[in-house]
Amino acid sequence: MDADDLQAALVTLIASIRAALRTELYSIWLPVQLGAIAAAAIVAVVVVAIVRRRFDLVSATMGWPAYLRLAVRALTENFGVLAFIFVVGVTRAGIEAWATHPRTYLLDIAINLGTAWVAIAILASLIRNPLINRVVAVTAWTIAALSIVGLLDATVAMLDARAIAIGGLRVTPLLVLKTAALLLVALWAATALGNFLSRRVQDVPELTPSIRPLIGTLIRITVMTVAVVVVLSSVGIDLSVLAVFTGAIGVGIGFGLQKIVANLVSGMILLADKSIKPGDVISIGDQFGWVTNMGVRYTSVDTRDGREILVPNEDFVTQQVVNWSYSNYRMMLVAKFGVSYDSNPHHVREVAVAAAAAVPRVIDEPPPVCYFEGFGESSLDFSLRYWIADPSNGIINVRAPVMLALWDAFKREGIEIPYPVRDLRFGNEARVRLDRAS
Numbered sequence: 354m355d356a357d358d359l360q361a362a363l364v365t366l367i368a369s370i371r372a373a374l375r376t377e378l379y380s381i382w383l384p385v386q387l388g389a390i391a392a393a394a395i396v397a398v399v400v401v402a403i404v405r406r407r408f409d410l411v412s413a414t415m416g417w418p419a420y421l422r423l424a425v426r427a428l429t430e431n432f433g434v435l436a437f438i439f440v441v442g443v444t445r446a447g448i449e450a451w452a453t454h455p456r457t458y459l460l461d462i463a464i465n466l467g468t469a470w471v472a473i474a475i476l477a478s479l480i481r482n483p484l485i486n487r488v489v490a491v492t493a494w495t496i497a498a499l500s501i502v503g504l505l506d507a508t509v510a511m512l513d514a515r516a517i518a519i520g521g522l523r524v525t526p527l528l529v530l531k532t533a534a535l536l537l538v539a540l541w542a543a544t545a546l547g548n549f550l551s552r553r554v555q556d557v558p559e560l561t562p563s564i565r566p567l568i569g570t571l572i573r574i575t576v577m578t579v580a581v582v583v584v585l586s587s588v589g590i591d592l593s594v595l596a597v598f599t600g601a602i603g604v605g606i607g608f609g610l611q612k613i614v615a616n617l618v619s620g621m622i623l624l625a626d627k628s629i630k631p632g633d634v635i636s637i638g639d640q641f642g643w644v645t646n647m648g649v650r651y652t653s654v655d656t657r658d659g660r661e662i663l664v665p666n667e668d669f670v671t672q673q674v675v676n677w678s679y680s681n682y683r684m685m686l687v688a689k690f691g692v693s694y695d696s697n698p699h700h701v702r703e704v705a706v707a708a709a710a711a712v713p714r715v716i717d718e719p720p721p722v723c724y725f726e727g728f729g730e731s732s733l734d735f736s737l738r739y740w741i742a743d744p745s746n747g748i749i750n751v752r753a754p755v756m757l758a759l760w761d762a763f764k765r766e767g768i769e770i771p772y773p774v775r776d777l778r779f780g781n782e783a784r785v786r787l788d789r790a791s
């Protein structure tokens with residue numbers, strides 16, 4: 354359809370509407386139908402006010418299945434529209450029974466529009482995403498309203514009349530709207546399906562913790578790709594036409610999206626080689642914590658102080674990372690201390706080992722060990738090394754009990770921890786003269 358045909362169709366449609374309105378203005382049925390619609394709307398408002406005042410929807414649907422509860426709530430929220438449809442239907446039946454040749458076309462349109470509104474509202478309520486819910490509801494009801502009033506074909510023809518040729522692809526407003534709506538719904542459905550399948554994969558005990566996120570990520574990417582391809586094919590877009598954009602997309606990825614792609618590939622590598630996996634205790638830079646989640650772009654590290662650090666996956670590949678639980682979850686901690694030169698170093702070692710072994714989280718195998726490291730300026734220097742098997746439960750909350758246990762044991766055994774002492778010595782004889790003030 355070219356521009357002249359579209360203009361002729363619009364002129365014909367407008368002329369038909371004007372003729373119909375000119376005819377209806379001299380008919381008694383137009384004010385009768387408008388009055389019936391207005392009265393039905395008033396009755397519906399009154400009924401809704403009474404029902405909402407006497408009926409507690411939240412309490413009545415408590416404990417119901419989620420989707421059933423959403424559908425019932427949507428039905429209740431549109432109870433006014435149902436009352437409107439009922440009143441209009443009763444009015445139409447009365448008119449048809451009373452009059453010989455009644456005209457109830459406006460009442461029919463009102464009933465159909467109300468029915469479509471309720472049905473679409475109930476179906477859209479099952480979509481929990483507010484944006485997708487609104488888009489689906491508005492789009493579906495617009496199409497239904499145009500179809501009911503008989504303007505759908507004319508609207509479709511108008512939107513399909515203007516086109517822009519891009520290569521071998523004919524782009525029209527209708528194609529753009531249809532593709533956008535279908536892509537939005539398809540991506541939402543693909544995301545929901547991908548999340549569902551990913552959760553099911555997480556519950557499979559035969560898969561290792563590092564393989565589960567990898568499979569979940571691959572499932573999401575696959576489902577999203579299939580959704581996009583299906584939508585583009587369904588609207589009549591030949592995917593081979595899009596090959597002309599491959600070079601531009603490659604340049605864009607090379608310059609603008611290189612960090613995103615690097616993080617994506619790094620995440621895949623980490624999940625595949627199992628060097629970092631959820632639950633590991635790691636140190637990267639000056640940050641210490643354990644891995645809680647591995648995503649496509651970043652890895653979440655919990656530091657046990659209320660912070661959750663989002664570390665780009667590329668940093669785990671390009672920087673030095675200490676994985677305290679790579680091969681096992683045992684972790685060695687060191688406590689350095691010094692004692693007085695009057696202390697027996699053999700006795701100090703025995704007391705320190707016994708003090709560390711008495712702390713509950715210190716494991717027996719390998720056992721704690723204390724080394725005499727050297728003669729300091731004012732103390733004998735020692736290092737106490739002990740192991741724990743649960744670093745994910747925290748480090749400082751085991752270091753503190755060990756240090757307190759050392760303090761208690763040294764006080765009990767009479768082992769002195771020296772204070773810094775500085776001697777001031779003069780090489781030659783010094784004379785000090787004091788003048789008493791008069």
